[in-house]
Structure formats: C-alpha cells, structure tokens
Amino acid sequence: MKTNPSTTPTLSILIPVFRYNCRQLVETLSKEARELNIPYEIILGDDCSGKDWKEIYDKWTKEIANLLIYHSHENLGAGKMRNRLVEQAKWDTILLLDSDVLPQSDSFIKDYLSSLEPNAVVCGGFVYNPNDVTPDRLLRYEYGIRIESQSAQERAKDPYKSFIAMSMLTTRQVFDVVCYPPEMGMGYEDARFGHILKLAEVPIIHIDNPVIHQLKETSEQFLATTRRYVDNLYRHRVTLKSSEIKLLDTFNKMKRMRITPILRVGWKLFHSSMERHLCGRKPSMTVFSAYKLLYISSLHRVEKPTITQNKQT
Incomplete structure (x- = not known):
C-alpha cells in the first residue's frame, strides 16, 4: 500500500556526517521539502567532528530552514549514528542519506515518497558524475561504476544483497523491528543490515531515484x-x-x-x-x-x- 495522496506526508531527513561540508546537500533537500509544502526536519548527526566543525554546523541552523544538529560526544560510526538519529527523529517517515551525496533529480523527495510502502525499505540507488573524475580518483570511480552502481532492475534481481544504505527511505515501524548493527563498526555493515532485513522479512523496494556519490577519496x-x-x-x-x-x-x-x-x-x-x-x-x-x-x-x-x-x- 503506497502513501495515501490525501494524507499530508511528514518527513525526517537524517544525515550522519564527520568533518565534511555537506551544505549543498542540506540546502537542496530543504528547498525541495519547502516546495512540497510538507512538515519536515533535517537532522545532521555530527559524529564528534571537533570544535571547528561544530561551529560550522551550528551556524547552518541559523541559515537553513528546519535544520537541526545532533552532536555526539564520541565517535559512533555511521551505523550507530543512524540508529541514534532515528531515536531523535520527530516524524515516522525517515529518509537516510550519506553526507557525500547529492540528489540527481529535482523531484528526489517526491519520487521517494510516492514509492513508500508501510514496513518496507526503498532504495533509490546511486551514480557517479564522470565530470568529477580526476586522475588521482580513478580507482574509486572505476569501482563505483563497475561494481556498485546498478539500475533498479539489476538491484531487484537480488534485493537484499544489493542493499547499500547510501540513500534509503523507510518508516519508524521498520526500525522498531530492526536496527543498524551497532556492533559492526565501519566496513561491510551494509551487507550485515541487508541480511538482517532479509531475516526479518522486511521488503526492499528498488527504484531509479539516484543520488550522485561525490568522489572525495583519492x-x-x-x-x-x-x-x-x-x-x-x-x-x-x-x-x-x-x-x-x-x-x-x-x-x-x-x-x-x-x-x-x-x-x-x-x-x-x-x-x-x-x-x-x-x-x-x-x-x-x-x-x-x-x-x-x-x-x-x-x-x-x-x-x-x-x-x-x-x-x-
């Protein structure tokens, strides 16, 4: 059952971040959410980035509508931070994004909400911009386009194995049943969470609504x-x-x-x-x-x- 168009959707957008300038992402999401005229919030999960970054993120809250910052006093890692942000979220529809992405479409949030089903996870996928490639970043680009980035049709062939948490929409009800594996730390935690979703029989819906993954690593x-x-x-x-x-x-x-x-x-x-x-x-x-x-x-x-x-x- 998809979202009832007669019911005004609400949305919590949750973004773990560690010492990274994701202002363009936050501004893009805030702009579309305002244009959709829906109740929304954006919570940036500052994973103990330090005093300088804390001041930068706090300043953004005075300049970007409906932006909140959650400051962790210890480095949690992306998985634990996602769980913590879900606890902080006001609304029951939850959009989780990595900090180093940008929506490809101007209707990114709208397309996600139109695909939402109760007790499911929706994954939009991701792509890379060849114009962003520099000679010292070729390995990340080649791995991204040849191994990771797939169409919804390709991902749907093995929906749980194809799960990557870079961009996903779900509901609080799902996180009432499962949570991101807090014991895992960084590395292959997406594979673990995908398997947890499979065991819990939580459907994963793959759609073509990609984010552009920024090539920040040499x-x-x-x-x-x-x-x-x-x-x-x-x-x-x-x-x-x-x-x-x-x-x-x-x-x-x-x-x-x-x-x-x-x-x-x-x-x-x-x-x-x-x-x-x-x-x-x-x-x-x-x-x-x-x-x-x-x-x-x-x-x-x-x-x-x-x-x-x-x-x-």
Whole structure:
C-alpha cells in the first residue's frame, strides 16, 4: 500500500556526517521539502567532528530552514549514528542519506515518497558524475561504476544483497523491528543490515531515484579505507558468514583448501606493485579483487593446537 495522496506526508531527513561540508546537500533537500509544502526536519548527526566543525554546523541552523544538529560526544560510526538519529527523529517517515551525496533529480523527495510502502525499505540507488573524475580518483570511480552502481532492475534481481544504505527511505515501524548493527563498526555493515532485513522479512523496494556519490577519496585514500573495511570484515567473519559477501566466501574457500599461507606470501611480495597499479591510470577491478583477497589472507593466522600431556599418577 503506497502513501495515501490525501494524507499530508511528514518527513525526517537524517544525515550522519564527520568533518565534511555537506551544505549543498542540506540546502537542496530543504528547498525541495519547502516546495512540497510538507512538515519536515533535517537532522545532521555530527559524529564528534571537533570544535571547528561544530561551529560550522551550528551556524547552518541559523541559515537553513528546519535544520537541526545532533552532536555526539564520541565517535559512533555511521551505523550507530543512524540508529541514534532515528531515536531523535520527530516524524515516522525517515529518509537516510550519506553526507557525500547529492540528489540527481529535482523531484528526489517526491519520487521517494510516492514509492513508500508501510514496513518496507526503498532504495533509490546511486551514480557517479564522470565530470568529477580526476586522475588521482580513478580507482574509486572505476569501482563505483563497475561494481556498485546498478539500475533498479539489476538491484531487484537480488534485493537484499544489493542493499547499500547510501540513500534509503523507510518508516519508524521498520526500525522498531530492526536496527543498524551497532556492533559492526565501519566496513561491510551494509551487507550485515541487508541480511538482517532479509531475516526479518522486511521488503526492499528498488527504484531509479539516484543520488550522485561525490568522489572525495583519492585512490590511495580509497585503498586505505578498503583495508580498514576488510579488517572489519575479518573481525566479524563469523557473524557475516551467512551474508553472501563474495570476498568472505572466497576467503573461506581458500582457507578450506589450506592455501591462505601462500596468499599471505603473495601479499608480502605483490601488494606494493598492486597498489601502484591501482593508483595508476587504468586500475583493474580484477587486480583490486585479488588485492582484497591477499590482504584478508594476510590477516589470518592458523592457531596451532594445544597439546595437553596426561599426568601419570
């Protein structure tokens, strides 16, 4: 059942942010919401960005309509911050967005609201602007367009596995049933939440209403982020085992075949040359996949069995 057009919708727009200037996003959303003439609020979740950023965000509230700031006194990470912002939200319809995106369409909010169904999650997808690409950001762009960015038709083939929380609309009722996994930290938390939604039988509706993902990371920074995310994947590998993550599935297969020691050696020998290639002009996604597999294998150490000697009496 879609939103009743005779009922005026209300909307809480929630945006976790950490030391990032997302003013254009906030202004764009505020402008459309005012034009729709709906009750709305925008809550920016400042994830302990520091005094200077706190002053910047607080200043925006005096200049942008219906903008509120939630300041965390500790770094929560995006997942925990999303849960915290839902707790702070005034309205029952909730639009969650990353801070480094911009709506592609002038009817972004309207198109989302027209697709809303009770007890469901609506995902609009995301794209990249080729005009934003610089030579030092090619890896993030190539990974985005070749691996992550998909049409609604493609995402709908495997709706839970395709879930990415960069842009989604849902209702408070959904968060009454599930929440973003607070134990996960940063890295593969979207895969975990998608699996939680699947287990809870919460429908995911994929539509073509994309945001443009800003290319803020250089290739070197993206590799560093990737390693932190793989660290988190390895840390939570038991929890994430059933979440259909290709990298983890491949790693577990290599582990069963007992060739992770060879892959650890491969990491030592080849990671520097792979990084030079991936930061170059034609980064290969095959090389990037191998890079992640070698790295997660480098984290794995086989524990030797403890031998207990029987005492003779």
